[in-house]
Amino acid sequence: MSKVLGDNPFEPADAATEAETEMETEAETETEAEAETAADSSATTIQDAAPDAVPPEEAIDDVFYGEEAAPTPGDYGPGLDTRKEIPYTRQSISEEVRELERRVRARLTPAFPIEQRRKLPLEFVWKRYRELAMQGRSDVVDAFGRDPRYAARVDPLLEFLYTRYFRVAAQGLEHIPESGRAIIVANHSGTLPYDGAMLMYAVRRDSAAHRDVRPLVEDFVFHFPYLGTFMNRIGGVRACQENAERLLADDQLVAVFPEGIKGIGKLYKERYRLQRFGRGGFIKLALRTGAPIIPAAIVGAEEIHPMVGKVTFLAKSLGVPYLPVTPTFPFLGPLGLLPLPTKWTLRFGKPIDYATQYGDAAAEDRILVNKLGETVRSSIQEMIDEALSQRKSILFG
Numbered sequence: 001m002s003k004v005l006g007d008n009p010f011e012p013a014d015a016a017t018e019a020e021t022e023m024e025t026e027a028e029t030e031t032e033a034e035a036e037t038a039a040d041s042s043a044t045t046i047q048d049a050a051p052d053a054v055p056p057e058e059a060i061d062d063v064f065y066g067e068e069a070a071p072t073p074g075d076y077g078p079g080l081d082t083r084k085e086i087p088y089t090r091q092s093i094s095e096e097v098r099e100l101e102r103r104v105r106a107r108l109t110p111a112f113p114i115e116q117r118r119k120l121p122l123e124f125v126w127k128r129y130r131e132l133a134m135q136g137r138s139d140v141v142d143a144f145g146r147d148p149r150y151a152a153r154v155d156p157l158l159e160f161l162y163t164r165y166f167r168v169a170a171q172g173l174e175h176i177p178e179s180g181r182a183i184i185v186a187n188h189s190g191t192l193p194y195d196g197a198m199l200m201y202a203v204r205r206d207s208a209a210h211r212d213v214r215p216l217v218e219d220f221v222f223h224f225p226y227l228g229t230f231m232n233r234i235g236g237v238r239a240c241q242e243n244a245e246r247l248l249a250d251d252q253l254v255a256v257f258p259e260g261i262k263g264i265g266k267l268y269k270e271r272y273r274l275q276r277f278g279r280g281g282f283i284k285l286a287l288r289t290g291a292p293i294i295p296a297a298i299v300g301a302e303e304i305h306p307m308v309g310k311v312t313f314l315a316k317s318l319g320v321p322y323l324p325v326t327p328t329f330p331f332l333g334p335l336g337l338l339p340l341p342t343k344w345t346l347r348f349g350k351p352i353d354y355a356t357q358y359g360d361a362a363a364e365d366r367i368l369v370n371k372l373g374e375t376v377r378s379s380i381q382e383m384i385d386e387a388l389s390q391r392k393s394i395l396f397g
Contacts, residue, residue, distance in 0.1 A: 141233075144214070144243065150233045158201045158234075161194070165341050166300065169397070170202040172348035175294055178209035181248040182351065183286055184255040186296035187274055187380055188263030191305035191324050193221050193231065194339060195298045199255055200235060202346050214247050215255040216240075220321055241281060248289040255296075256282045258373070261321055265310070271302035272388060274381050280373035283354065287363040292351035295376055297383035300344030303394050305329070343397035345387050349379060 141147050162168050176182070186199060196215040203213045215231075216239035222228045237243050239256070247254050257263060258277035266275070286293050309325035329336025354362075354372055362368050391397055 143246075144237045145232045146214075146235045147233045151235060154230075154234055158197060159205075162198060162201050162205065165339075166194075166198065166304075166344040167397070168198055168202060168300075168344040168346055170206050170346045170348075173203070173207045175348045175350055176203055176207045176209070176211065176253070177292075177351070178211070179251065181251045181289060181291040182253050182294055183244075183248070183282060183291050184213065184253065184294045184296050184348070185282055185376055185380065186255060186257055186298055187272075187384060188257035188259040189266060189271070189298070190301035190339075191264055191307055191326075192227070192337075192339070193217065193264065194304060195301040196231070196236065196255065196257065197234070198301075198344065199296065199298065199346060203253065211253050213253045213255050216244060216257070218257075218260050220261050224320070241285060244285050245289060248285070248291050254291075256285075258282055258377075265322060266302070266307070267310075268302070268306040268308055271306075272299070272384050274377055274384070277373045277377045280369040283369045283372045283376070284363040287355050287358060287369075288360050290355040290360070292353045292355075293376060294351050295349040295380045295383065297347045297349075297380055297387055298344070299347075299384060299387040299391065300342045300394075303342045304339035306340075340395075342394050343391075345391070345397070347383050347387055349383060352376065352379075 184199070184203075186195070189195060193215075196217065200213040200215055204210055212235060214235055214237050217228070217231050217236040218239050221231060222236070222238045232238075237247065239260075244254055244256070258281070259275045260278065262275040266273070282293070285291070305324060305326050307324045307326055311323040311325060312321075315322050323330075326336060328338075358368065358372075
């Protein structure tokens with residue numbers, strides 16, 4: 001019998017009480033044994049249901065897949081704890097980057113022995129094709145693409161156009177300096193850049209120093225199929241300030257046409273009326289480089305393709321600013337592209353040295369630049385008007 005509240009806890013238990021206590025202890029032992037048996041059976045059931053399951057306490061020492069690919073310490077340089085002690089400088093970082101670039105390039109472009117390289121099929125055909133493609137060309141061209149051998153091969157054609165077809169009369173060639181830099185500023189016309197080629201050939205052929213002129217060619221001509229390549233190989237350079245400054249830094253003669261595409265795109269009724277000279281880029285160029293300006297007037301080019309209209313809705317698809325409409329083109333097809341044999345006159349004026357008068361700082365003065373550009377434009381217009389007043393015939397001069 002259990003003790004109740006009020007019993008003396010120090011009173012010795014009797015035999016009946018001891019027997020009852022033993023029975024309660026045995027019952028508790030049996031309950032614990034049944035609980036352990038149930039837990040073992042549930043664990044057996046879980047093991048049968050998921051045989052790959054591992055008890056959590058045993059999964060701590062498990063080995064995960066991928067550890068066998070872990071790099072050995074030191075294979076990819078010192079560890080982070082070691083690299084902390086390396087004194088980083090800009091030179092050391094640059095050396096590491098260069099070494100990394102070298103290793104990447106070595107993997108991308110391995111140096112195979114020449115005898116083990118794959119040979120092209122029909123190699124003799126390709127070799128013959130390369131020989132034909134390079135026939136009449138120089139192995140080395142200048143920084144802007146001029147090919148001396150190609151230019152020499154084209155000289156007979158330019159000579160024919162200059163002396164027989166257009167019968168060019170060049171005046172004022174004594175104003176072309178025998179050495180040093182200079183900028184020739186001329187009017188632009190003719191639909192196609194015959195005027196640039198004739199001006200360039202006139203200075204090389206008839207001037208005292210026989211100097212080469214590098215005309216700056218607008219993008220329309222420079223990217224025109226075949227024509228742009230032709231102009232580039234005989235000495236033309238794509239028109240931009242950077243190219244002009246590089247040429248003048250080498251003390252070369254540079255020819256610019258400030259009218260640009262507006263000049264060669266004039267209609268026949270607007271002939272010999274100079275268009276706006278852009279934003280005075282050639283004035284800034286002369287002031288910054290110290291090059292004198294030589295005004296030039298070209299008379300006769302306006303009539304070689306008398307343009308009476310333009311077609312613009314097909315121009316974008318053909319990659320040109322417009323399609324000219326002349327009395328012969330497009331009605332005669334390709335024959336309409338032949339220029340009329342007009343009589344040409346080239347006049348070179350006295351050099352104008354704005355750099356000495358105003359200094360290179362004047363290139364930042366927009367008002368002064370526009371004023372000087374308008375002065376040069378007026379000078380060229382006067383030269384054109386004077387040449388026109390002395391001309392009696394378009395075809396015979």
